[in-house]
Amino acid sequence: MKSIKIISVRIALLGFISIMLSNCERNLSGDVEFAKFPSNPEVFIDGFSGGLEYFPFGGSKPDAFSVDTDIRYSGTAAMRFDVPNVGDPAGAFAGAIFPDNGGRDLSGYDALTFWAKATQAATINEIGFGNDFGENKFMVTLNNMQISTAWTKYTIPIPDASQLVAERGMFWYAEGPENGNGYSFWIDDLKFERLGTVAQPRPAIFFGEDEVIETFVGTTINMTGLTQTFNLASGLNQTVSVSPAYFTFKSSDVDVARVNENGVISIVGRGTAEITAVLAGVRAQGSLTIQSLGAFVAAPTPTRNAANVISVFSDAYTNIPVDFYNGFFAPFQTTLGGADLTIGGDHIIRYTELNFVATEFKNPTINVSQMTHFHVDIQIPESIDPGDFISIELGDFGANAAFGGGDDSSGRVTFTNTALTRNTWISLDIPLAQFGLTSRNNLAQIFFISDATISTLLVDNMYFYK
Amino acid sequence: MNQQDQCKLQITNRIGLRFLAVCMLAVIISCSDYEQTVTTLDELVIQDEFNTNGAPNDAIWSYDIGTGNNGWGNNELQFYTNRKENVSVQNGYLLITARKESFQGSSYTSARLLTKGKFEQAYGRYEARIKLPWGQGIWPAFWMLGADIDTNPWPGAGEIDIMEFRGQDPTIVLGTVHGPGYSAGESISKSYTLKNDRFDTGFHVFGIEWAPDYVNFYVDDVLYNQITPADVPGEWVFDKPFYILLNLAVGGSFVGSPNSETVFPQTMLVDYVRVYK
Numbered sequence: 001m002k003s004i005k006i007i008s009v010r011i012a013l014l015g016f017i018s019i020m021l022s023n024c025e026r027n028l029s030g031d032v033e034f035a036k037f038p039s040n041p042e043v044f045i046d047g048f049s050g051g052l053e054y055f056p057f058g059g060s061k062p063d064a065f066s067v068d069t070d071i072r073y074s075g076t077a078a079m080r081f082d083v084p085n086v087g088d089p090a091g092a093f094a095g096a097i098f099p100d101n102g103g104r105d106l107s108g109y110d111a112l113t114f115w116a117k118a119t120q121a122a123t124i125n126e127i128g129f130g131n132d133f134g135e136n137k138f139m140v141t142l143n144n145m146q147i148s149t150a151w152t153k154y155t156i157p158i159p160d161a162s163q164l165v166a167e168r169g170m171f172w173y174a175e176g177p178e179n180g181n182g183y184s185f186w187i188d189d190l191k192f193e194r195l196g197t198v199a200q201p202r203p204a205i206f207f208g209e210d211e212v213i214e215t216f217v218g219t220t221i222n223m224t225g226l227t228q229t230f231n232l233a234s235g236l237n238q239t240v241s242v243s244p245a246y247f248t249f250k251s252s253d254v255d256v257a258r259v260n261e262n263g264v265i266s267i268v269g270r271g272t273a274e275i276t277a278v279l280a281g282v283r284a285q286g287s288l289t290i291q292s293l294g295a296f297v298a299a300p301t302p303t304r305n306a307a308n309v310i311s312v313f314s315d316a317y318t319n320i321p322v323d324f325y326n327g328f329f330a331p332f333q334t335t336l337g338g339a340d341l342t343i344g345g346d347h348i349i350r351y352t353e354l355n356f357v358a359t360e361f362k363n364p365t366i367n368v369s370q371m372t373h374f375h376v377d378i379q380i381p382e383s384i385d386p387g388d389f390i391s392i393e394l395g396d397f398g399a400n401a402a403f404g405g406g407d408d409s410s411g412r413v414t415f416t417n418t419a420l421t422r423n424t425w426i427s428l429d430i431p432l433a434q435f436g437l438t439s440r441n442n443l444a445q446i447f448f449i450s451d452a453t454i455s456t457l458l459v460d461n462m463y464f465y466k
Numbered sequence: 467m468n469q470q471d472q473c474k475l476q477i478t479n480r481i482g483l484r485f486l487a488v489c490m491l492a493v494i495i496s497c498s499d500y501e502q503t504v505t506t507l508d509e510l511v512i513q514d515e516f517n518t519n520g521a522p523n524d525a526i527w528s529y530d531i532g533t534g535n536n537g538w539g540n541n542e543l544q545f546y547t548n549r550k551e552n553v554s555v556q557n558g559y560l561l562i563t564a565r566k567e568s569f570q571g572s573s574y575t576s577a578r579l580l581t582k583g584k585f586e587q588a589y590g591r592y593e594a595r596i597k598l599p600w601g602q603g604i605w606p607a608f609w610m611l612g613a614d615i616d617t618n619p620w621p622g623a624g625e626i627d628i629m630e631f632r633g634q635d636p637t638i639v640l641g642t643v644h645g646p647g648y649s650a651g652e653s654i655s656k657s658y659t660l661k662n663d664r665f666d667t668g669f670h671v672f673g674i675e676w677a678p679d680y681v682n683f684y685v686d687d688v689l690y691n692q693i694t695p696a697d698v699p700g701e702w703v704f705d706k707p708f709y710i711l712l713n714l715a716v717g718g719s720f721v722g723s724p725n726s727e728t729v730f731p732q733t734m735l736v737d738y739v740r741v742y743k
Contacts, residue, residue: 196662197637200600202729231600233664235634237727 037105041192043170046075051100061091073115073188085182095174097131106164109192112156118147118185124175131172139243157198159228159242160280197233203279206286216296223263247277257290270294296343299377299425299460311463323360349459356449365442371464374430379458388417388453394435395445411435507591513740516560530578543717545572553577559735562714566730578713586613586707591742593673599732600666603724604633605715606734610708621649624703629672632721636664641683647700656691
């Protein structure tokens, strides 16, 4: 065998050299290899691997991390993390990144693995890699990792290793107190591995749901619920949250909507477009169908003198403090959304799956006893059928300025389908007397009620005036 | 020396060195092959390469249909059919597909193929190249039953499980024999675990070499167990013709039920079944 080996080596070298020579006279061949980043898989075995650094998060307990030579899984040392108690003046939580700012080529691995245990059973909020205090372009997070008092091996799969040719974020974590109490956990033999058993990828966007949204030109929507799930050798289906850059997004109609590599969807035209995604060649479960209603027509800008107005929600006035625009009353309420739509700088409330919803302002309540009218602009971007209605209800908390206590009063005004028009702003000016309140000194709530006859409702310019 | 010539031919670019390593490895492996005493069970008796699209070859295969007694004796959850949704030959593979669907009172459908009455043989080398399905409660198998089972009820007839697999353990297969006095929980069994790989991401060869005084179990080129009459605490019943079964069960006592994370449909792909004597 020895002689065969030597002959082969000579042949190989000859072939190699002749190729090199011929290449010198041509352009770069397809075989050219660019300089590679080191592929060191070790992050922390018994100490910091070469190039590894430690940066705590702002607001975290800066000395939460230490190297423990007493308690360790193997070798001579482990990473120790001391999560602070609630109220610890040193910091409210433990959290840090461990980057190698020289960058590493992790494309040959399929998971970050480590052994861990804690002083008590606990759930670590976030743990992963790809956080570099920069773009965090290829960030991966295992949420709510359950840890126990026994050393256990954990596997955080890499969603698509081919992307990680120059990765800086080797490891990161963030964890707060458990039920108000601090505790400690240890991590050892932290390294990237090629397990060969990380398989059956099932990426998802929007948590795997097929969502539909009606919107307007000029709006932007962030992709949410981006995950990758692998089946591990243990049979465990491990899901991690992943950053948008791992995905390739697609819009079925780029004249309606476009997605950039950061997962931000821009609505550019009227019509319908479906947003889908692929991760490492696998179609992600979930989609977003965008129904763009075209150019957005803003509600009429209020012109009343600010001195005669108490405004709850309007870009034209200074608004009172509002606790929420959608206090979700489980289990009866279905309404989603709130004051989360901004089109060209104009803030709008959008409710979907409306049955009823409340805007509440009890800190403090407001006195509208000197006001004569309630104004609101509403728009209904769907067909209006017989039986459809919108009721507007005002709630006053009475002398005690708090919910309950026998002094509350409320009253509503209803607009039936004949008073409503689709896809246009409807400006309502309702005399306060029509609500029949016993008191208007401690007003705290505005309800919109449709009992699901109308599903989507846009709201702007809610104010009281005289 | 042929291997050397091959090396020469392949070294035509910069990655020649890598080829060199592969070639030299090939030389080493083939050299040791020459020296090894290879099994003499190399005369092909029957083969199905699954090269004709449509239903499997009915000269070789028939089907068990329904739910058997008590889920084929194992509390299995599927209803076996011979519909193309559950069993078909496509593009060179036999596909046995387990589906989650309400069917004749069962919540899952799948298929079980057998050569009973069509091909039965004592002794020989039996192997199949299979890519396995995965997930909690998924239970594929390539196995054999004594052909006299109708007059000599299980476990008297004997059973050789060439390959069994729990979908929740994607790196582990089991090879087992059952007979009188050593069946079910007392069967003679051994598992084989793949290192840095798993059975649901690629094809693997599962086989036995069966002679009068032993059954050898192997995966790919690894012989991982030998069972002889001395290993069984009862009568050695592996001295008569057996027939072959291929099936994909869902649930049952061996694997437990599927859960909300089990992905359906699941397909077992069989590249070939070959029997030698």
